[in-house]
Amino acid sequence: xxxxxxxxxxxxxxxxxxxxxxxxxxxxxxxxxxxxxxxxxxxxxxxxxxxxxxxxxxxxxxxxxxxxxxxxxxxxxxxxxxxxxxxxxxxxxxxxxxxxxxxxxxxxxxxxxxxxxxxxxxxxxxxxxxxxxxxxxxxxxxxxxxxxxxxxxxxxxxxxxxxxxxxxxxxxxxxxxxxxxxxxxxxxxxxxxxxxxxxxxxxxxxxxxxxxxxxxxxxxxxxxxxxxxxxxxxxxxxxxxxxxxxxxxxxxxxxxxxxxxxxxxxxx
Numbered sequence: 720x721x722x723x724x725x726x727x728x729x730x731x732x733x734x735x736x737x738x739x740x741x742x743x744x745x746x747x748x749x750x751x752x753x754x755x756x757x758x759x760x761x762x763x764x765x766x767x768x769x770x771x772x773x774x775x776x777x778x779x780x781x782x783x784x785x786x787x788x789x790x791x792x793x794x795x796x797x798x799x800x801x802x803x804x805x806x807x808x809x810x811x812x813x814x815x816x817x818x819x820x821x822x823x824x825x826x827x828x829x830x831x832x833x834x835x836x837x838x839x840x841x842x843x844x845x846x847x848x849x850x851x852x853x854x855x856x857x858x859x860x861x862x863x864x865x866x867x868x869x870x871x872x873x874x875x876x877x878x879x880x881x882x883x884x885x886x887x888x889x890x891x892x893x894x895x896x897x898x899x900x901x902x903x904x905x906x907x908x909x910x911x912x913x914x915x916x917x918x919x920x921x922x923x924x925x926x927x928x929x930x931x932x933x934x935x936x937x938x939x940x941x942x943x944x945x946x947x948x949x950x951x952x953x954x955x956x957x958x959x960x961x962x963x964x965x966x967x968x969x970x971x972x973x974x975x976x977x978x979x980x981x982x983x984x985x986x987x
Contacts, residue, residue: 863951
């Protein structure tokens with residue numbers, strides 16, 4: 720446990736040194752600038768658009784962090800040849816994999832929390848001076864606590880993407896790992912189309928491949944509740960728990976496979 724924690728802390732420190740957290744400043748500037756522009760261009764829809772824009776930006780920035788750091792968690796150590804000194808210490812390979820994953824998840828959590836705080840700050844500024852009667856007419860209040868539900872599911876989705884990136888990084892090059900991770904992430908948001916692929920094509924082979932991909936690839940669509948939250952639709956705790964359980968199980972499977980692949984890899 721101590722070795723895993725030490726590796727996780729080291730990954731987080733490296734992420735900070737790589738200036739990953741600078742994206743938070745860019746996020747805040749974009750959100751504040753967008754609030755002024757959109758406030759001038761929309762008629763009563765500015766709060767909705769700010770929420771939608773903020774949640775979408777959180778997902779996008781988090782995705783880049785998960786992929787571009789995740790793919791280098793193992794390959795970077797191999798390229799530096801520091802993997803030899805690490806594995807020569809009393810550290811099990813599963814501790815190395817879990818520590819790398821935990822460190823990147825910690826980086827994601829910090830980034831997501833700060834971006835969520837920036838979003839709430841912009842919404843508070845937009846709400847300032849608004850008559851209560853006007854706010855009551857909105858689908859949801861500006862400082863809607865339900866936004867945290869969307870943020871939580873975004874974080875869970877990014878944790879799953881991180882596990883995918885880490886899995887590929889245990890045996891592939893950074894370029895291929897990035898391509899595979901982005902491809903699976905995109906496909907994961909179109910799981911419904913894969914499930915209904917038989918309605919589009921008549922080829923039995925294509926239908927079988929699509930059906931197999933539907934069951935094997937992660938279904939990321941349920942993690943996206945941005946539209947419901949922005950329009951004031953209630954997302955139940957049961958739904959969040961079910962999606963979270965699915966994500967945790969899938970992450971666990973990926974980490975087990977990644978650990979197995981990494982343990983079989985020969986670095987001599």
